[in-house]
Amino acid sequence: MSNFSVGFRSTGTVQILDLHGELDAHTAAELEAAIQKCQKDNRVHILINGANLMYISSAGLGVFMAYIEEVRDSGGDIKIAALQPKVFNVFDLLGFPMLFDIVDTEEGAVSKFETASAD
């Protein structure tokens, strides 16, 4: 049984994906399917809540890499929030803060989406 799951929530135009468990080469396909579903539903303000993400390997990071440009090209973004320090360290190790908007809290990320929409 997979030890990873994605929960869907939304607030306004923001689609929140709650990641639970461990994201590796086996479970990365579930995150990919979740992001594809957001795109299909035209929900491109995607907020990844990592509060319950216990582990991520490069396969998981690769999913974010594969979709970020596409989502931005369609007027959206993938923002990442509430990561545990040990998981943030992995994002940092690969230089992700240079390419992704990584925010401390979910509220902070939502408000950044709202501010961008109002511009």
Place this chain on the structure above:
Amino acid sequence: MASSTHTLTIPSSTRFLEDVREFVTMHAEQAGFDEMTVEQLKMAVDEACTNVIEHAYAGESEQPVEIAMILSRDKLTIRIRDKGQKFDEKAYREPDLIEYARTKKSGGFGVHIMRKLMDEVAYRTTGGYNECRMVKYRT
């Protein structure tokens, strides 16, 4: 402290990566490594095994991947052996994040991560198997 060796052999499927991480965590903790180092060891071994499963065996899910943790007084050596396609270290290029995003490329970070997290990473092919050997020194 005398040296001790622990081994785990898994079939070449990503389904077993979770078992690999559990194995590494248990023995690294028992050896007295701190929490952050245990996380690093777990990830480096996960990346090495993922590369074996996805590249050396290229989708064959029943081939053996052998992981050995060799503990000695001053270091931990992790040895990962497979009988698949050899990893061409010379052809490997460090990933460029911006270029990857632009070209929608998502793989190729594993070796980069292993090198960042471990003190030594070396590959060799001998006696009919490929071996990745990673070392972490005790500080």
